[in-house]
């Protein structure tokens with residue numbers, strides 16, 4: 455399987471992290487966003503939105519980090535990361551939605567502004583962040599993992615942009631339970647870091 459990838463992308467890191475934690479073999483194809491390679495017609499055939507990550511598995515092409523996590527986890531013999539029952543899948547999906555909505559509009563947007571100079575509004579990003587982080591912190595005060603009693607793809611989807619939040623000027627110090635959850639993810643066998651991850655680089 456090919457993963458069209460960018461090393462600094464938290465969305466791509468979700469997939470690389472999951473693959474590392476589950477011994478899933480992926481061949482990385484770097485995409486140079488800085489030179490606009492993601493807007494080349496060939497890449498647009500893979501993803502008309504011009505975004506990484508994109509997974510290609512034979513004839514099957516899939517965009518969106520959450521969708522790719524579901525696909526990869528569903529193909530594993532060990533269904534621990536994406537179990538087959540409806541309640542588990544729905545519970546995980548509600549956190550995948552938080553990753554693609556609240557986290558994207560909050561800490562991810564703040565990092566895009568701070569680190570990459572994207573023309574987004576910091577006030578809006580902080581509004582989302584201030585609403586999000588207390589909820590996440592309270593959730594992991596009472597349970598170790600976001601969706602189930604063990605790590606799932608929900609944790610892989612949430613980890614990158616929360617761990618990278620300091621790159622957006624967001625301190626995680628007021629959220630000790632969330633920091634303990636970050637540490638639990640970092641302690642998982644097979645864990646790999648990403649450039650800029652707090653404490654690692």
Ligand SMILES: N[C@@H](CCC(=O)N[C@@H](CS)C(=O)NCC(=O)O)C(=O)O
Pocket residue numbers: 460463464465466487492504505506507517518519520554
């Ligand atoms: N919903 C998508 C968002 C992907 C996305 O925003 N990718 C960024 C890199 S992290 C990108 O390729 N941006 C290129 C652009 O917007 O021009 C996902 O979760 O994979």
